[in-house]
Amino acid sequence: MKQETELEALGREIAGEAVFIDRVREVLASRIIGQRAVVDRVLIAMLANGHLLLEGVPGLAKTLIVRTFASAMNLSFRRIQFTPDMLPADLIGTMIYNPKEMEFYPRKGPVFANVILADEINRSPAKVQSALLEAMQEKQVTIGEETYPLSEPFMVLATQNPVEHEGTYMLPEAQLDRFMMKVMVDYPSYEEELEIMQWATAAPSQIEVPAVVQPEDIFRARRLVDRIYVDQRVQRYIVDLVMATRYPDRYGLEILAPMIEYGASPRASIFLLLASKAHAFLQSRSYATPEDVKIIAYDVLRHRIRPSYEAEAENMKAEDFIRNILEHVQVP
């Protein structure tokens, strides 16, 4: 009974704190039509202290989502357009010489913000990508001889354009792995498109978004997310899913074995666990269930599974493997 009481108490606490989630959703809904799943993933990444990779064709409100989200959270926001001639210093900053005082002083780059939108990250060479990804991992950057911590909360939302591949530098798998989730931003539905069209032509182009959340709310929510209970059964289910991407034949999926060049890394298990907890928080629940795992499994796993040449020839994608795995791994 003790454990149940603790969880119930935590549940009440979560229910009280999670109110800001509804406020953020409301603000985002006032600016963005549809894309509810993307908004939820952004919230999950924020609560789980992770980073997001957004993929979708241009014009799907990716930038708008991130900008509105940052404003609603009262967080500083910087959009960085990645280009082929970009240098790491353009991102993290550099030492500038002051002739008046005859000394160098650091000039911080755009990475010093709470929310970074790294637009078309694959347009920059690997050196720049690495600089950003190191900042994501270490939460600090070094300019000259000085190391500066990045502001908290810190979240990177990078976008990739899936259509154009010419003149792009695809992110290496090791760097893709650092993103907690890869979210596919899809076209709006017919009704949503109609609403977008009417809204965009009738409303003023810029509407100020009120800050409905303070960074302290986010920190408190993160502490609660950390306390969310994940039973051994759910943890084993997570490991089963990840293992099934590596050894599908052990889970009765022999057909997938030649289709997967390599499966998800241990980071996938960690991020699945963290994201499941964050999803449970969004549901005002003090414990995670397999349902939480299943809902975010596609986003956590899709960029961590590399289809083989044979799979590409068959036009099979990571999503197909994940669907198969979810359908075959027994839920506890």
Place this chain on the structure above:
Amino acid sequence: MRMALVCGAMLPGMFAIPVAEAEPLQASDITVSAEPDSLFAGERLHYMIVVHHDGRQPVRVGGLEVGPDKPFELAGRSESSAKLPDGSMELRVTTDLAAFGIGRQRLPGFTVSAGRDTRFTFHPTVAVVVASMTDSTMTRLRPAAPPVGPGFLPWLLLLPAVGVIGLLVFAIVHLLRMTLLKDSRGAFFDPSRVARQKLRSLDRQLSRGLAPAEAYETLSNILREFLQHRFRFRAMEQVTQEIAEELESREVKARDLVLKLLLRADFIKFADGLPDMAECRSSLKIAEAFCYGTPDQLDAISGADDSTPSSVTQG
């Protein structure tokens, strides 16, 4: 045992009285013999009649007392005549008789005629013993010998062949039986019955001290297994929300009840909830009614929905 019977001049008193006037031919000139002296009914008796005469008149043997109503029946006859060294003649009549009368039977009589006026009816007194082989009332001509069965060797060869054929037949029958059983198991697999058996077994385990929390986990698995087989969707690989959608699309009766049970089981499994024994037994009854109940029972339980466990506090 078998011996030739000889009679004739040595047994003159046994001969029949001549019916004609005294002729040169006499009874002592007639000799009969039969072989064997004992036989089974239906077997052949070799019966020989020899008549000595001077050759001046033709001699004939006829009127053999055989026929369907007699102990013997004629199966074959041959006769030959030969001149002896002393100048006399010998008529030899050889017959094959089938014996039918059972017991001690006298040899059949016959008539000997010489010329136009001399005629004898001859009745031998010697008898043979006929043993019954099958049906003693049978009087018609039958095979000369009883049928002989196959020897030992053919049987010896036949036995392995029969064994191999028997094995083949057994294997085919066994395969057919297995196939039919398998088909019938598949065709008549009743998820409701299986679920009820498992639920009752779980109830017994509860009585023997199984923890209610563990019972809930098993209950959840039994329910999902039942749903998987009964409604044909992958319930074992689906979470409760997905199961809810499946049941909704199929408009399953009392689905809210089963979803409550599953949600409660989720809470117990994933949030370390601690149900008590009474709640666990109540859930078992609801689950059994859902899996095996009649529509009326389902209605009754749906009506008593409030009594179901409802401590899904965190959902």
